[in-house]
Amino acid sequence: MTRQTDVVVIGGGQAGLAAGYHLRRQGVDFVILDAQTTPGGAWQHAWDSLHLFSPAAYSSLPGRPMPVQVGEVYPGAGHVVEYLAAYEQRYHLPVVRPVRARGVHRDGAFLRVESDSGTWRAQAVISATGTWWRPFLPAVPGRADFAGRQLHTVEYRSPAHFAGQRVVVVGGGNSGAQIAADLACNTELTWVTQRPPRFLADDIDGRALFDVATARRRALESGQTDTGGVASLGDIVAVPPVRAARDAGLLKAQPMFTRLTPDGVEWADGTRAEAHAVIWCTGFRPALSHLAPLGLRGPRGHIPTLGTRSVAEPRLHLLGYGDWTGSASATLIGVGHPAREAAQQSAALVR
Structure with missing residues (x-):
């Protein structure tokens, strides 16, 4: 069965929901395909003691402040899951789950998303699958010999x-x-x-980090010297x-x-x-296997982008994978700006 819509968002975590919020404001038809069985994205799989770096007020998606978690300055992962689930419901975002995207293909004037639950054709695709699903393990000698x-x-x-x-x-x-x-x-x-x-200095948390990342983005956009961003601090x-x-x-x-x-x-x-x-604890790589049919990979496995838009396939946007797809776009508060950009440019293709 093939369904048609204006925009397909692949991924129902924080980046996908932020994209959905802005697509709703653009007035286009869209669907969010989420491989998870329940709301919350990667946060529902985090370790028990994980907390955010920032207070709730500085950890919000566009349009809806995160409520304070009683007894906690920095909200825990479970609180984030509850917030994302409520956010999805508040804006009536059309999330379909569990749906795992197998591949995105060019199909004339459309992009065709093949999944384990059918096919969608759209004029634009926003990929927001993140990195959690592709953990990186270094090639260290003897790794296969370790008995523990x-x-x-x-x-x-x-x-x-x-x-x-x-x-x-x-x-x-x-x-x-x-x-x-x-x-x-x-x-x-x-x-x-x-x-x-x-x-980092003890008084620096996610609030300061977001300000630093924002200052770097503005400096780069205005052609000023790169400030180094968060990485310059620690x-x-x-x-x-x-x-x-x-x-x-x-x-x-x-x-x-x-x-x-x-x-x-x-x-x-x-x-x-x-x-x-x-x-x-050796990091992650972007989960982009569903985009392989488009043949867009560049150096270091990244897809070259201008902002969030793929340079070689302008109907495709990448959101939430790190600074190369928008400054601080892998954070709750930072994903809003690039999500708006992706939604606006995707909607422009539909009109």
């Missing part, structure tokens, strides 16, 4: 599953620091990072649990090991550490 448990950030849930064990956490970003802090008190923790961890936001573990001396990073052994890890000088588990 290996898991990525996406599989981690709670320190209770590792109580009393020797655990190696790999990664010097926010996920690595937060999961290391989560495990610091009831495991024998080894935290390893590619370079010495860079903690890699790790010192949220309260991270700050507490750091100040207690529990977050002492070791340099990256050179290989895994059957019972642990080994550094270049021959030093070894035994481990029951290795948790790879």
